[in-house]
Amino acid sequence: xxxxxxxxxxxxxRLQEEYLEGKQPAFDISAxxxxxxxxxxxxxxxxxxxxxxxLRDDDTVTAPHRPHxxxxxxxVDLKRMTAEIFGRETGLSKGxxxxxxxxxxxxxxxxxxxxxxxxxxxxxxxxxxxxxxxxAVAVAFLGEGAIDQGGxxxxxxxxxxxxxxxVFVVEDNxxxxxxxxxxxxxxxxxxxxxxxxxxxxERVDHDxxxxxYEAAERAVGRARDGNGPTLLEVQVHRRMGHFMGDAEAxxxxxxxxxxxxxxxxxxxxxxxxxxxxxxxxxxxxxxSAENRxxxxxxxxxxxxxxxxxxxxEDVFANPPTGGxxxxxxxTAATDGGEE
Amino acid sequence: xxxxxxxxxxxxxxxxxMVEAVAQEMREDDDVFLMGxxxxxxxxxxxxxxxxxxxxxxxxxxxxPISETSxxxxxxxxxxxxxxxxxxxxxxxxxxxxxxxxxNNMAKNTYMSGGSVNVPMVLTTAVGxxxxxxxxxxxxxxxxxxxxxxxxxxxxxxxxxAKGLMHTAIRDDDPVVYMFHKRLMGLGWMPSPSGPKTDxxxxxxxxxxxxxxVKREGSDVTVVTLxxxxxxxMAAADALADDGIDTxxxxxxxxxxxxxxxxxxxxxxxxxxxxxDEDYRSxxxxxxxAALAAEHALDDLEAVQRVAIPDVPIPYARPLEDEVIxxxxxIEAAVRAVRE
Numbered sequence: 001x002x003x004x005x006x007x008x009x010x011x012x013x014r015l016q017e018e019y020l021e022g023k024q025p026a027f028d029i030s031a032x033x034x035x036x037x038x039x040x041x042x043x044x045x046x047x048x049x050x051x052x053x054x055l056r057d058d059d060t061v062t063a064p065h066r067p068h069x070x071x072x073x074x075x076v077d078l079k080r081m082t083a084e085i086f087g088r089e090t091g092l093s094k095g096x097x098x099x100x101x102x103x104x105x106x107x108x109x110x111x112x113x114x115x116x117x118x119x120x121x122x123x124x125x126x127x128x129x130x131x132x133x134x135x136a137v138a139v140a141f142l143g144e145g146a147i148d149q150g151g152x153x154x155x156x157x158x159x160x161x162x163x164x165x166x167v168f169v170v171e172d173n174x175x176x177x178x179x180x181x182x183x184x185x186x187x188x189x190x191x192x193x194x195x196x197x198x199x200x201x202e203r204v205d206h207d208x209x210x211x212x213y214e215a216a217e218r219a220v221g222r223a224r225d226g227n228g229p230t231l232l233e234v235q236v237h238r239r240m241g242h243f244m245g246d247a248e249a250x251x252x253x254x255x256x257x258x259x260x261x262x263x264x265x266x267x268x269x270x271x272x273x274x275x276x277x278x279x280x281x282x283x284x285x286x287x288s289a290e291n292r293x294x295x296x297x298x299x300x301x302x303x304x305x306x307x308x309x310x311x312x313e314d315v316f317a318n319p320p321t322g323g324x325x326x327x328x329x330x331t332a333a334t335d336g337g338e339e
Numbered sequence: 340x341x342x343x344x345x346x347x348x349x350x351x352x353x354x355x356x357m358v359e360a361v362a363q364e365m366r367e368d369d370d371v372f373l374m375g376x377x378x379x380x381x382x383x384x385x386x387x388x389x390x391x392x393x394x395x396x397x398x399x400x401x402x403x404p405i406s407e408t409s410x411x412x413x414x415x416x417x418x419x420x421x422x423x424x425x426x427x428x429x430x431x432x433x434x435x436x437x438x439x440x441x442x443n444n445m446a447k448n449t450y451m452s453g454g455s456v457n458v459p460m461v462l463t464t465a466v467g468x469x470x471x472x473x474x475x476x477x478x479x480x481x482x483x484x485x486x487x488x489x490x491x492x493x494x495x496x497x498x499x500x501a502k503g504l505m506h507t508a509i510r511d512d513d514p515v516v517y518m519f520h521k522r523l524m525g526l527g528w529m530p531s532p533s534g535p536k537t538d539x540x541x542x543x544x545x546x547x548x549x550x551x552x553v554k555r556e557g558s559d560v561t562v563v564t565l566x567x568x569x570x571x572x573m574a575a576a577d578a579l580a581d582d583g584i585d586t587x588x589x590x591x592x593x594x595x596x597x598x599x600x601x602x603x604x605x606x607x608x609x610x611x612x613x614x615x616d617e618d619y620r621s622x623x624x625x626x627x628x629a630a631l632a633a634e635h636a637l638d639d640l641e642a643v644q645r646v647a648i649p650d651v652p653i654p655y656a657r658p659l660e661d662e663v664i665x666x667x668x669x670i671e672a673a674v675r676a677v678r679e
Contacts, residue, residue, distance in 0.1 A: 027528045035471030035657055087471070087656030095656030098473040113475040114433055115405045148404035151436070176405055178381035184404035245528055250380040308662035315651050 001053055001209050002272060002282070005045040005265050007078075007289040008069035012040040012240070014293055015068070015085065019244050027245050033301065035087045036098050038244040041069040043207075043237035046264040047171045048073040050212030050234075051139060054220040060108040060125035060138040062118030065100045066171075067111035070141050076104040082296040088303035095306040096314065116142055116149035119168065123155045126164035126229070137165040137223040144233070145176025147190050156231060160199040165223035167216070168231045173238040173259075178250040194231035203233040207264040210271055237262055351539040352525025354386040356498035360505035361388070361425060363543045365395055368423065371509060374401040374410050375427030375463075384429055385465045385521050407437035411462065415444045415514075418460035423509055428464040431480050431518060445514045446489030458514045461505075462490075467520040467567055467617060468664050470529055474652035477660070479566065481616065482623030484516045485594040491515040491548055492594040496523065496569040499537045500592055503546030510545065520566045520617075534570040549596035553605070557587035560674045561605040563628050564615035565591040568665060572615055575670035586674055594624065599631055606632045610641040611677040615670055620647035642677035646670055 015038065022032030029037070041048070044066065052073035055061065063070040071081055077092065084091025085099045092102055100113035108125070112118055122140035129136040146152055147170060159166040170190050174181050187193060194201025200222060204215050212234055219230035237259040241248045248256065269282055351359070365371045372395075377384055379392030379402045392400040403410040407428060414426035428434060434441060441462065449457045468477030485492045491513055495501035501519065508515040523535040554569060555576050562572045569590045576586035587605050591598065606612050612632050614625040625645035632640055646665045654660055 029470045029529050035660075036655060037472055037476070087659075091656075093655075095659060096474075096652075096654040098471070098655030100475065101473055101655070113473070114436065145405050148406040148409075149436070150406070150408050176376075177384070178377045179402055179404075183402065305658050306656050308658045311651055311654050311659040311662040312649065 001049040001213065002265075002268055003285050003289055004049040004052070004073040005209065005268065006286045007293060008045045008048060008072045009042055009265055010290050011068055011072060011293050012042045014297055016040060016240065016244060018297065023245070029245065034085060038099060039066040039242065040240045040244065041066045043173065043239035043259060043264075044171050045069050046207035046209040046212045046268070047141070047169060047234040047236050050209050051141075051167070051169055051216040051220070051232075053213055054216050055139065056136070057107045058134070058136045060122060060136070061110075061141065062122045062138070063109070063111035063141045064115070064118060064143055064146065065111070065113045066143065067100070067102060071102055071104070071109055071111070074109045075107045076102065076109050077106070078292065078296045079299050080104075082300035083303045086300045086303070087305060088300060089306040089310070090303045091300075094310060094314070116146040116152040118142065119152045119155035122168075123159050123164060123166055126159060126166040126223070127162065129165055130162070135165075135224050137167065137220055139167045139169055139220075141169045141171060143176065144170055144172035144174070144181055144190060145179065145184070146170075147193065148184060153193075156193065156197045156199065156229070159229040160197040163226070163228045165226070166229040167219045167223055168229065169216075170231070170233040171236045172233055173236045174255075175238055175242070175251070177242040177246075190233040191231050199229050199231060201231040201233075203235075205235050206262075207234060207236045209264055209268040237264075348538040349541065350536055351498045351502075352531070353495065353498045353501045353519065353535045354389065354524040354526065356502040356539045357387060357495070357505050357519060358389050358391060359539070360502045360509070360543070362391060362394060364506065364509045365391075365399060370422045371425065372399045372401065372422065373425045373427070374403050374414060376403060376405060376429050378402060378427055383427065385519070385524050386526055387427060387463060387465070387519065387524070407433060408440055411437045412440035412444060414460050414462070415440060415448070415458055418458045418514070419448065419456055423459050425461045425463060425509065428462060430476050431464040431466045432475050432478050434464070434480065434483075442487045442489075446487055449513065450489060457512050459512045461508045461515045461517055463517045463519065465521050466518045467522055468653050468660060469522050469567070471655055471657055471660055473655040477653040479518065479520075479618045481518065481565065481594060481618045482627070484518070485624065485627075486622075489514065490595060493517045493548065494565045494592065494594065495519060496566055496590050496592070497535050497537045498525075498539050500546060500552070502539050503544050504548075504592065506543050507545040507548060511548070518566070522567050523570075532570045532574075534573060546592070548593045549598050550592065551598035551601035552590045552592055553587065553601070554590050555586065555588040557585040557609070559585040559609055560611040560613060560677055561587045561589060561609045562613045562615060562670065562674065563589045563591065563602055563605070565594070565624070566617060568615045568617055568670075571665065571667050572670055574667045575674065578667070578671055579674055584674060584678065597627075599635075602628060602631060603636050606636045607639045610639050612640065612643045613670065613673045613677055614643070614645050614647075615665055615673075616645075616647040617664060618647060619650050620645060621650050623647065644673040644677050646673045
């Protein structure tokens with residue numbers, strides 16, 4: 001867990017550096033080595049690591065637009081994920097998806113860019129596991145800003161009434177871009193929404209990794225044992241803006257400081273020291289994580305960009321033939337692509 | 340001297356012009372209010388509501404939960420109750436979450452009620468790519484909204500049009516989908532081409548729907564387009580002029596209603612038509628304009644080319660996005676092709 005968390009934190013810090021390169025002093029979203037928007041998850045590490053610690057490769061995870069810490073904890077190929085974020089040919093999606101659309105079918109990970117969008121597919125993965133009599137589970141991650149979205153609430157009901165092996169993990173960082181949680185919902189404890197669906201709900205009111213780990217153990221265990229879904233809400237912290245370039249003018253300075261002051265990684269390190277792990281051992285884990293991240297970023301930046309013709313491939317797994325325009329017809333290129 | 344000129348000819352970005360129209364309408368009419376995600380405290384992610392929250396407060400400029408079905412549907416209900424809501428869908432790509440409210444309620448209630456109910460609502464939404472935001476944040480979907488009956492569809496390409504069309508939209512008794520292109524808004528972090536920033540009168544004014552704008556007169560080829568691609572077509576026309584090709588550029592400005600006369604007049608004059616669109620090629624705006632010309636001006640029509648996104652979702656990596664979104668050179672090539 002500690003390894004995943006320090007990897008994820010350092011990964012976001014390094015991506016921030018890379019992303020802002022070429023965007024200083026004037027921020028131009030089209031400049032610099034990383035294309036598009038970038039939503040970083042510094043401060044969310046405990047939820048990704050604490051939950052995914054209980055998952056196997058055959059368990060499915062769907063993540064939202066802020067996915068890197070979850071992907072790292074789920075075991076997504078770090079080099080190919082990084083190449084995808086840099087828009088390179090050897091990226092997970094050959095440069096077609098980008099950082100909000102990472103797919104790694106080897107470990108059943110996918111993420112997507114629209115709020116609460118991953119909830120129904122996670123329910124579908126749970127449904128498939130139930131129909132096939134496997135003990136695989138599915139976990140949908142979402143932000144607290146997503147809990148008022150129909151796709152989430154409908155998914156809770158469907159998972160509950162079908163008794164599916166699904167865990168919904170709400171990462172509560174208090175902010176939906178500029179909207180503080182208290183202005184969008186009167187329900188402070190989001191896990192109470194589970195009551196309305198007769199499903200199990202639990203909130204971890206802080207992001208101490210061990211407590212998240214234990215709550216997730218109960219939730220994943222319940223799903224794996226055929227005892228139905230759980231709604232798990234975890235308080236996390238937003239240490240960076242909603243997206244890179246977000247000046248957070250709407251956010252009180254003391255809130256930023258409060259979020260930064262509470263560092264789940266430091267607290268896990270404290271716990272580990274109490275259990276006899278030495279500083280040298282912690283440093284070794286950290287250094288090895290940093291090397292792995294640096295190596296993945298260096299590798300990604302050396303990868304070629306996709307050839308422009310590749311834009312026409314992969315629309316279909318079974319491309320239709322015909323059409324009058326060569327440019328608009330897809331060529332035969334199939335790679336599965338199933339979640 | 341400089342000051343007088345500034346007062347008479349005030350240059351605004353498209354975002355400022357659009358916001359000014361909303362503010363003026365809100366000052367005039369208490370029934371006008373704005374709802375959307377991050378519109379009040381943030382001012383709109385694409386500066387579509389800058390400072391409105393400060394002027395009008397949270398009661399009239401409402402930040403809403405991320406619940407598009409609920410708040411867009413609430414806009415329909417408030418409009419039917421006689422108010423004039425402006426409701427923002429942050430990216431048009433998010434329409435899928437709430438399309439039932441948009442096309443089954445907002446667009447159809449007037450007709451289904453036999454005209455006894457109407458929905459004076461403006462649905463504003465950010466459209467377009469060119470900044471590598473990939474398949475779920477880069478579409479325009481012009482054709483999708485124009486295809487479904489019951490919605491007026493507005494696509495400004497300049498600050499002057501943005502203000503005038505917004506006044507018309509808010510005062511219109513029907514639902515209007517107001518689609519603003521992110522790249523044209525004049526955002527510091529997403530630089531615009533030079534064209535959209537224009538002189539804008541301070542007083543309120545309307546631009547009637549269904550009146551296309553001839554941005555450049557020409558006799559050889561007609562280019563029909565909208566949104567960002569008005570500016571790309573103008574750049575192409577400049578380059579083509581160096582080779583003695585005289586291109587007419589027509590900015591549709593509204594898709595519903597469509598200025599069919601303007602399209603047909605131009606096609607009858609030049610006989611050669613290029614339609615340029617930042618939406619998917621098949622079953623869309625380019626098909627519609629080409630069909631219109633074929634139905635009504637076939638005798639005058641020598642050649643047609645369509646330039647649009649080649650029926651693939653919009654990819655992320657720069658070389659891929661550049662390949663599928665029509666560029667100035669793609670427009671130039673199409674104009675040359677219809678002359679061959």
